[in-house]
Amino acid sequence: MSLSEFDLIDRYFRACGAKRADVRVGIGDDAAILDCPAGMELVAAVDSLVAGVHFPHGSAPASIGHRALAVNLSDLAAMGARPAWALLALTLPQADESWLSEFAAGFAALARAHDLALVGGDTTSGPLCVTVQVLGHVPRSAALLRSGGRAGDALFVSGTPGDAAAGLAIEQGRLAAANDAAAYLRERFLYPAPRVALGECLRRYASACIDVSDGLLGDAAKLGRASGCGVEITYGEVPVSQELARTVGEERARELALTGGDDYELCFSVRPAQVARLLAELPPQRWGYARIGSLRGAPGADVLRDGAVMSFSHSGYDHFKTPT
């Protein structure tokens, strides 16, 4: 291989993403220099994608670039923050130009869509691993936390969770689906759309918010715990896509919606007095979210079906838990 690391970084990442006036020094020096807007707090998140863990070996490089950024934008969305800058640490087994070009294109398209500039990076050789760190802004004291919920708050989720878990299963040949459903579900895994605009709007309505990445039930339970509450989800209210229901049946679809991973949707709570205003000002059919239950005083997270508590074997993805 003749292309040096530095040339590679230059070629594919120097002009990756949006151009922003608040980037005083971007890629190319020892560190980036950035202007923080007055009156705003800085919001920072980091997430890694590892080959064979977060995506199958041999995945489309554009999807890996998209997802590495999307999972981080989803964290900012959950705080109600507006994205601004990202740094990328890329570990690659070899410096394959066509791989890099597609990866950078996938990353850049999503970055531009959110007016985000790539301001720093590090490329090293090793097993494929992508770590992105995003920085964004939120007006002072306006961020959505997991801990703001109270018993009695209504609980919502955006989108149709479960699609991505089915899309991954199709991608891995573990699940078969009709052509159009397969295309839809695979897209939902490969190119998730982080709910950045919804997160920003929710600052005016939500009491608490969390990013749904490890399974709706487990992540809703985390929101409940952080708020000192429990969570009650009504089985029949859990939204599922037609494509998912057609592919795996209504029952299994709801189960995937509750326990699948990689959704990158938002789960949020709203004070009872704010629910009508939310529904009127952010129409659910336009913004794509649904009420699924509420927060309660008693701890724990239950799914209720016809008044009975359902039991699930797996309430969220945990990288270090031995499968049971």
Place this chain on the structure above:
Amino acid sequence: MSLSEFDLIDRYFRACGAKRADVRVGIGDDAAILDCPAGMELVAAVDSLVAGVHFPHGSAPASIGHRALAVNLSDLAAMGARPAWALLALTLPQADESWLSEFAAGFAALARAHDLALVGGDTTSGPLCVTVQVLGHVPRSAALLRSGGRAGDALFVSGTPGDAAAGLAIEQGRLAAANDAAAYLRERFLYPAPRVALGECLRRYASACIDVSDGLLGDAAKLGRASGCGVEITYGEVPVSQELARTVGEERARELALTGGDDYELCFSVRPAQVARLLAELPPQRWGYARIGSLRGAPGADVLRDGAVMSFSHSGYDHFKTPT
């Protein structure tokens, strides 16, 4: 393994590093919320350490934790920035508690020494890889860039480069040394001291600055290139430690100082008119730096010995360059 990822993160990283009043929300939510001081610019850097590439497999976990932070602090030092916050993305083959405890201790000790708070993290399973992203502050328009040098500027380097390359060779059993020298050189590789205080002081004197991580000659050449200049280094002025000279001889010591990696020292240029003030106000023997040459109009980077240009086969470490 019964300990979950979330418990692990909590136990070892929740209170890792300094406590800072400007951290509104640290580890535990979807993202951290941070207060940027008024009148300051934000400085951001990211660097990964990969097992088998940046440190030998089986390295002491405390050293890996220390180095993962140190290499990033060195980037901030090169900008003249003061560190404030870090995010950590840790990919681990298994969640080994004693490994994690030592890693966190190594990271935390260096973080506390620099009043740096760990505000976010992500732990995933996979081949061992540590990515740290640091954030710091610098007064508006005061950052040291690589590009500020001019022909005629004096060129300096901090510390005694080459020690770390020898320390790594000892660590890997490729080099033998007397006990006291071996201990010193290994320490220089395993626990580098980023020159944060020097970097901050240099804002008043230096025209350009770069972090020496890939070999002094190659990194000095990068500073020269970014400044639109060339670099001339006087062989006899390159500082080497007694321990290195005793272990490999004076000749090989200078060669390692020019081409070894992992030094995490600062290479900086100073306008001729500022040199006397620098030497008087930051005494070199106290601050540990030496003049090694100057910037020149003609491009390239040469090492001069008795007026002749020396030739080196390897002017900096490049992860993707085939050895020649």
